Structures are given as C-alpha cells and as structure tokens.
Amino acid sequence: MKKWFLGAAASVALSLSGGVASAEVFKVGLIADFTGAFATWGMQFQQAIEAYQSANGKTVKGPDGKEHEIQFVYRDNASQGPDKTKQLAEELVLREKVKMLAGFDLSPHAMAVADIANQAKMPVVIMNAATASITRGSPYYVRVSMTIPQHVVPLAQWAWGNGIKKVFMITSDYAPGHDAALYFSKTFKALGGEIVGAEKSPIQETNYSVYMEKVLQAKPDALYMFQPAGSPSVALVKAYSERGLKTAGIKLLGTGETQEIFLPQFNDDVIGTVTAFHYTETNTNPGNTALKAQLKKMFGEKAGPDIASVAAWDGTDLIHRSVAALGPNAEGLKYLDFLKNAKLDSPRGPAVIDPVERDIVQNIYIRRVEKRDGKLVNIDIATVPMVKDPWKIDNPPKSN
Amino acid sequence: MTKPSSTTTLAPAALAPISKLWATVGHVLPWAIAIGFFFVAEGSLSIGTQIMIWILFALSLDLILGYAGIVTLGHAAFFGVGAYAAGLFSIHFSPDPLIGHIFAIVVSGLLGLVTGALILHTTGVTFLMLTLATVSLIFEFGNQTRWLTGGDDGLQGMRVDPIFGMFEFNIFGQTAYVYALVVLFIWFLFSWRLMHSPFGRSLDGIRQNSRRMRAIGTPVWWRLLAIYGISAAMAGSAGALLAHSTRFVGLSSLSLLTSGIVTVMLILGGTRKLYGAFIGAAIYYLVQDSTAKINPHFWEFIVGGMLIITVLFLEGGLMDLGRIGRRLISRFRQRSDLP
Incomplete structure (x- = not known):
C-alpha cells in the first residue's frame, strides 16, 4: 500500500516537474x-x-x-x-x-x-x-x-434613520453572532437608540416561539436577527409571523439570511424583511x-x-x-x-x-424582500457607499 | 461491534505460527516506512505528520475501545483539550514545545480521570450518552469562552520555539515530522508494554467478562479508570502534536465529528492490535487525500464503501487480511504436505 502511494507520489512529482518546465x-x-x-x-x-x-x-x-x-x-x-x-x-x-x-x-x-x-x-x-x-x-x-461589522453597522444606522428607536436582538451563539450583536448594539446605542432585549440562540436552533414571546413583551420597533442561513433563519421568520410580531408591526432586520439562493425556502412571511448586505442578486x-x-x-x-x-x-x-x-x-x-x-x-x-x-471597501445595500412575478427577491431601497470594515476603524493598526 | 467471547487475542491453533523472522519484519516495517518516508517525500511530509497524529489518537482509542471494551464517542474531548492546552501554554506561559506538550498530557490526563470517575460506573448505551454529553459540554465551553479560546474563530497567536533551541518548525515540516514520529514511537512502546503486562491482561479479562473478573478480586472500576486516564493523556498528546505542527487550534478538534473519524479509522484498521490504528489511520487519510485530489466530491463515497466492506467481511478490520493470508498459506502447505 505504502509502496503504491510512494509510486503514485513519485509519478505525480515527475509529471509535475515536466509540466512546469514546458509551459x-x-x-x-x-x-x-x-x-x-x-x-x-x-x-x-x-x-x-x-x-x-x-x-x-x-x-x-x-x-x-x-x-x-x-x-x-x-x-x-x-x-x-x-x-x-x-x-x-x-x-x-x-x-x-x-x-x-x-x-x-x-x-x-x-x-x-x-x-x-x-x-x-x-x-x-x-x-x-x-x-x-x-x-x-x-x-x-x-x-x-x-466582514460582519461591515454589514451590521450600516444596518443599525439605516434603522435609526428610518424611525426605529427600540430594537430586540436574537443572534446566533457563535463568534460571528457575537460580533454582530456587539456591533449592532454599539452603533445603535451611539445614535441614541435603545436595545430593549438581546437573546443568543444555539447555532442550530429551529424553535423560536419562546424568543418571540419575549420580543412581544419587550415591544420593540424592530427585531434584529443574525442567524445561519437555511433552517434556523427560516424557522425564525416562521415564528415571527406565527406569533403575531408581523401583524403587531414589529419590523424584521437581518443581513445575509434572505439571499436569493435561500429565499425559496421561505414562505411569504418573509416579505418586508429589510437586510443590509454587499451583494443584491437583482442588481x-x-x-x-x-x-x-x-x-x-x-x-x-x-x-x-x-x-x-x-x-x-x-x-x-x-x-x-x-x-x-x-x-x-x-x-x-x-x-x-x-x-x-x-x-x-x-x-x-x-x-x-x-x-x-x-481588505475590501464596498457599497452596502439596504434591501427589502418583495415578490416580483411570483418570485421572492431582494430589492435595493438604499445604498451606503464605500463602507470600510468598522472593526478596523475601532482597532487601528499598531504602528511599529 | 465485536463478539466478546469468540475472539480472544490468542492465535487459534489452526494458524501457522508466525516465525520470529516474520514477526520482526512486521514490527520493523511500519517504522521503516515512516523513516523512509522522511527521505523520499520531500514537500509532502506534512501529510505524514498528520497521519502519525491520527495514528496516535487512534492508538489511544484502541486502549479503551479495543482492549478495555469501553465504547466511547467522546474521545475528541481529550484530543481537543490537549491541543488547546498546548496552544494556550505557548501563548501565555512559554513557547517551548516540549514543556507545553507535557503540560497538555497532564491536563488531558487529569480531565480523563475526573470525567472517567464521574461516568465510568455506567456501561453500554448510558456510558455512550455520557461521553457524548462530555464532549458536547467541552465543545460548548470552547465556543463560549471566546476570551480564552477564540471561540469559533480558533486560537490565534501561537508561537512555538524550535525544539532544543535548534530545530525550527517551518513550512518544510521536517521538525514536525520527526517530532511526531518520536512521540508516536514512545507512546507505542508504552502501550505495547502496558497491554502485555498483567494490567493489560486484566483489561482484556474485564472486556470479556467483568463480573467474573470482579469475582476473582480484580478492582474493575479502578482498572478502567486508570486506562481511561492513560488513554486521555495519550489523546491529549496527539492534540498537542496537532497544535504544535499547525500552530493554530480550531474548535473542530473538539467536535463530535473528530470522535467519529478516529473511531472509523480504528475500526477500519482493526481494534485490539495496536498496529490496527496504524493501518486504519494511514489508509483513511491517504485514501481521503488522494481521492479528494481526483475529485473533491468523491472521497466520502470511497471511504464509506471501504468501511462497509470492512465491517461486513473483516471482523478484525484490515489487520484481518494478514490473518486470512496466513490461513491460506497454511492450507496450501497442508495440501502440499500430502503425498
């Protein structure tokens, strides 16, 4: 077996050296x-x-x-x-x-x-x-x-600029989720907004009913989610609608959860969700x-x-x-x-x-999920031009 | 997984006895390959290092799963804790790899003793569940204590000094390779001695019939706890090798999947033979690596197929191929002995 492997390795090496020399x-x-x-x-x-x-x-x-x-x-x-x-x-x-x-x-x-x-x-x-x-x-x-803060900071700014004063956060309990929660609350509070509640959900969570009850009691203007794409975010949107948050007028905010490749998994409850991201497929x-x-x-x-x-x-x-x-x-x-x-x-x-x-500096697009020709899509509603990663602004490089 | 009574470690009489010469060849061969690989495999020593780390990890599992019959899915806990211990030691205390390695062995060994003391009074499915719980708890601890472990991002900023101040860890991987080889060899000698000692024989007895062993006065629980701690220390040593050779520790080293992979390796190679870990880990890793190069989507199919065939037809793993070969040879000899 080993012999076979060495033989294979040798032949690969030979063919490679030949290849590099000729072209x-x-x-x-x-x-x-x-x-x-x-x-x-x-x-x-x-x-x-x-x-x-x-x-x-x-x-x-x-x-x-x-x-x-x-x-x-x-x-x-x-x-x-x-x-x-x-x-x-x-x-x-x-x-x-x-x-x-x-x-x-x-x-x-x-x-x-x-x-x-x-x-x-x-x-x-x-x-x-x-x-x-x-x-x-x-x-x-x-x-x-x-980077995660690159999306989250413009989202918090947009929310504040559009009449949202109180936000409840449900973020996934792993490093990116922690970054997202940190940057959203930091930005939003600095502008004068209030975080009325923050929950961490396990990374593979699919039952958000209890969280939604807490959100309802806190009466925020909007719910900010940071969830892994796929079943967790689908489940969250479902609970958000079933528990009456949508009819209560609580807006849903997010980042990459509503990318077009995931949208077919959602039902129409997701319409109206506002997300901030660096790529909108319909552009x-x-x-x-x-x-x-x-x-x-x-x-x-x-x-x-x-x-x-x-x-x-x-x-x-x-x-x-x-x-x-x-x-x-x-x-x-x-x-x-x-x-x-x-x-x-x-x-x-x-x-x-x-x-x-x-690192990349790019536009961040604020989009709303809408239905066009029977298909759920993201439609840009605002553009935040040339956003640099906020983490790097907070942590300037050490001069040496 | 194994039939406890029918397979004893004694070679059945029907087999041709292995001559001393062949036994020596068998013992020398893996190490000769490992040493030879160092000289011929320029540029891919890294894969050899990885394989030896997995061998050591699988070997540690063999001590408890194979010899003592403790079925666990939580062995990654010790592997990962060893890796994190080595990594954290290099960041916060000293970048010397050898001291860090010993530290990792001690930490994971102690963890093995503590968790073992808590859960070893159970057996079978209950025990399996408790090992799952242990590894999940430790994984989640690593995920949550981001200030310490870096959480999901992994442990950054590890610095590893040259071994003895001379042999630097670098991209060519010679130091890491020799380091892993020496550590593996020491642990192998240790396990070999241990499993052929009265202590090792008593573990064999406990696996086959623990009640009877208790009846003849063996302190069963203490023996199991001892081997659990030793195995945990060994897994931690493998983790430390991983940390030092990668200079980075990720949360995946603590994941359930890691436990699963090492179990697959051991069963593929064959339990209770020490060298089974060598064959299983090497085959798994090489097959995975080479098929993934041909087509990245393909390797799971091949490895899965190999595992099914092994479990169905080779009760003792790939090591059984040797036994089958010997049986064929002895049959052939008997036939040729006839007039």
Whole structure:
C-alpha cells in the first residue's frame, strides 16, 4: 500500500516537474470545503472561477508579451479542521508549486495558513472567511469578501434613520453572532437608540416561539436577527409571523439570511424583511449580468450566484490582473502592492482594496424582500457607499 | 461491534505460527516506512505528520475501545483539550514545545480521570450518552469562552520555539515530522508494554467478562479508570502534536465529528492490535487525500464503501487480511504436505 502511494507520489512529482518546465502556467491553489456541511462554498467558488475563465479566457498576456495560463488546483478541506487546511496548503506550495493561495470558506481555515504565507511569501486571496481581524494575520492576505461589522453597522444606522428607536436582538451563539450583536448594539446605542432585549440562540436552533414571546413583551420597533442561513433563519421568520410580531408591526432586520439562493425556502412571511448586505442578486451591473449569464449557461438554470460566487469571480479577476501586470514570477509582496488600491468592477457594484488593511471597501445595500412575478427577491431601497470594515476603524493598526 | 467471547487475542491453533523472522519484519516495517518516508517525500511530509497524529489518537482509542471494551464517542474531548492546552501554554506561559506538550498530557490526563470517575460506573448505551454529553459540554465551553479560546474563530497567536533551541518548525515540516514520529514511537512502546503486562491482561479479562473478573478480586472500576486516564493523556498528546505542527487550534478538534473519524479509522484498521490504528489511520487519510485530489466530491463515497466492506467481511478490520493470508498459506502447505 505504502509502496503504491510512494509510486503514485513519485509519478505525480515527475509529471509535475515536466509540466512546469514546458509551459508558462501560473498555478493558484484553492482550498475550500467541497464535501460536508459547507460544501456549497467550494462548489460556488469553483463554478464562479470556471465561469470567469470561460468568459474571459484562461490566459493573460504578461508584461513580457507572453501568454500565461492561470490554472486553479482545487483541494477539499473535507469538513476537517485548520490542521487539514495547513497540510493542503503546504503541499500546494511545496509540491504543486502554486504561486498563490485562494478560497477559504471558514475563518479558522484562513487563519491557519498565515505562517505558510509568510514563510513562502505567498499571496493569499481570501474569498469568504469573514472574521474582521483576519487580514491582520499576515501581510500576504488580501480579502475580497466582507466582514460582519461591515454589514451590521450600516444596518443599525439605516434603522435609526428610518424611525426605529427600540430594537430586540436574537443572534446566533457563535463568534460571528457575537460580533454582530456587539456591533449592532454599539452603533445603535451611539445614535441614541435603545436595545430593549438581546437573546443568543444555539447555532442550530429551529424553535423560536419562546424568543418571540419575549420580543412581544419587550415591544420593540424592530427585531434584529443574525442567524445561519437555511433552517434556523427560516424557522425564525416562521415564528415571527406565527406569533403575531408581523401583524403587531414589529419590523424584521437581518443581513445575509434572505439571499436569493435561500429565499425559496421561505414562505411569504418573509416579505418586508429589510437586510443590509454587499451583494443584491437583482442588481443590473454589467459584471452581475455577465456572472449570472455565464453561470446559467455553464451550470444550468438553477445555478444562482451568491456571495461565494461573487467573491470568487472578483478574486479570479484580481489574480488575472496581477499576473497580467507583473508576470508569473514576481515576488509575493509585489503582487500585494499591485492589489492595494485595486478597483473592482464587481458583480456586487463598485469596490476597492484598502491599501493599508488589504481588505475590501464596498457599497452596502439596504434591501427589502418583495415578490416580483411570483418570485421572492431582494430589492435595493438604499445604498451606503464605500463602507470600510468598522472593526478596523475601532482597532487601528499598531504602528511599529 | 465485536463478539466478546469468540475472539480472544490468542492465535487459534489452526494458524501457522508466525516465525520470529516474520514477526520482526512486521514490527520493523511500519517504522521503516515512516523513516523512509522522511527521505523520499520531500514537500509532502506534512501529510505524514498528520497521519502519525491520527495514528496516535487512534492508538489511544484502541486502549479503551479495543482492549478495555469501553465504547466511547467522546474521545475528541481529550484530543481537543490537549491541543488547546498546548496552544494556550505557548501563548501565555512559554513557547517551548516540549514543556507545553507535557503540560497538555497532564491536563488531558487529569480531565480523563475526573470525567472517567464521574461516568465510568455506567456501561453500554448510558456510558455512550455520557461521553457524548462530555464532549458536547467541552465543545460548548470552547465556543463560549471566546476570551480564552477564540471561540469559533480558533486560537490565534501561537508561537512555538524550535525544539532544543535548534530545530525550527517551518513550512518544510521536517521538525514536525520527526517530532511526531518520536512521540508516536514512545507512546507505542508504552502501550505495547502496558497491554502485555498483567494490567493489560486484566483489561482484556474485564472486556470479556467483568463480573467474573470482579469475582476473582480484580478492582474493575479502578482498572478502567486508570486506562481511561492513560488513554486521555495519550489523546491529549496527539492534540498537542496537532497544535504544535499547525500552530493554530480550531474548535473542530473538539467536535463530535473528530470522535467519529478516529473511531472509523480504528475500526477500519482493526481494534485490539495496536498496529490496527496504524493501518486504519494511514489508509483513511491517504485514501481521503488522494481521492479528494481526483475529485473533491468523491472521497466520502470511497471511504464509506471501504468501511462497509470492512465491517461486513473483516471482523478484525484490515489487520484481518494478514490473518486470512496466513490461513491460506497454511492450507496450501497442508495440501502440499500430502503425498
């Protein structure tokens, strides 16, 4: 068995060394979950990358005038922990000789490769992993997704500006939920608003009746939820309607719970929910039209885009552009320098990479769930332009 | 899972006795492969390190599940606590890996003794439920105490000094590999000695018939508690290896899934043989890793299929393949002995 493995390893190594020598291939290692509970992330990353490359070509012309192929090597984190991520990243760097790493659906996975990025001087394009502090972990990190406070702060501001004075919060009991609760209440209180109640719900909660009774007693103007997409948020909206909160005029606020890929799971109770997010599927940016058309063409009518697709599309765009500008063999930090201040014509709308934090600065859209042509969709009702991650404003980088 | 009375550890008489030479080869082979791998597998030592960590973890489970017959799904508690103990020690006290490792062993061993003392008076399904409760409680504790563990984001800021001030942990993973290999070897010798001691034999007896063992004067509860604590310490040692080689600890090390994976590995390889953990963990990890490279969506199917086949046809796990081979050879010999 071992012998077989070594044989296979040797043949892989041989074929690789042959491949690298003969063609100008720029390899990017993409690590994400392709199986298990988070499998949609990997699938959407891969689909969007393939869609981008099919629309824009796999090769870019470098500064030397030669065509360089950008090739993605996909690895499954397989529902295992950051130790697996690290092992995969080391192999991608040492064996596959990738020049960049990308992907990372979960924050611990992204954080675990900081050491490798620093030692191998390897740019890392983070396509999801939303914990605010991540990009401080290594100067080689650049993030094209979002942070939790980036959504929550504009939402709290919008609520205050639209006559909501008292809010009740139900947030999921894990790190992102804690961040969301912290930033919502902080922002809302600073404006003069009142948090009349705050509950933490277990991460897989599906019975919200008791919470709703508490909300009713507290008589808020709005209920703010931060729940995992899928069954918990569906159950919350159901309880919200069944327990009479909707008829009592209590507004429902949220962030990513009502993305279009999840909306078919809800019934019409969800109509009127206001959420703040960085990507609305119904927007008519040229990038968004291209992404949606390409996904539909390649993966069928049901392949709807979501934040994973958008981030992978933009990440691929940045990778292509940096190879076009610097060629395939530049030093890691040169790529990072190039990406600082890079403007993105993203499917989500305009966005730019913060030159200091290497994190994305983007519009946040306030949307309302409505029914159009018999289908539940998000409709933009306000835009908060160019929001920088509030956590980074609160925690300025230490000068050294 | 296993039929308690029919499978004893003594080799049935029908089998050809293993000659000393073959036994020696069998003992040397895994370690020779491990040492050889170090020299040929440049650039993928990391996978070897991971495999050895899982082997150690599976080995620790074998002591209680295989030998003592304690069926648990909470073993990740000790693995994860060991990892967090090593990680926190490096952040708050000293980045020296060896002291941190010993600290992790002590912490997880003590946790094993405390939780074991609380729940080992039960057996069977009740015990299984209590182990589930233990691991869930500890997982939730890790999730809630964000100031300490980083919660769902994982433990950040670990620094690990070079071993003996000389061997640095780096991307090539040589230090981590040798470190894991040495630790695994020490634990293996320890387990081997332990399981062939009167203490180990008494555990075997307890698994087969605990009432009878009590009747002949064995302090059953104390023996079980002792092996539970030892096994927890070993799992914690595996966790410390994980923390030091990854320089990051995630909440997943405490999850129920981790308990499940290590159980699958052990059953795949074969319980009660020590080397079963080696085969099971290595096969699981290599098959998963290589099939996932061909197609990321595919590996669960292959691993699942392997597990079904093993459980259905190989009662003693993949280690049984050796026994079947020996039986075939002896049958062949008998036939050729005929005039």
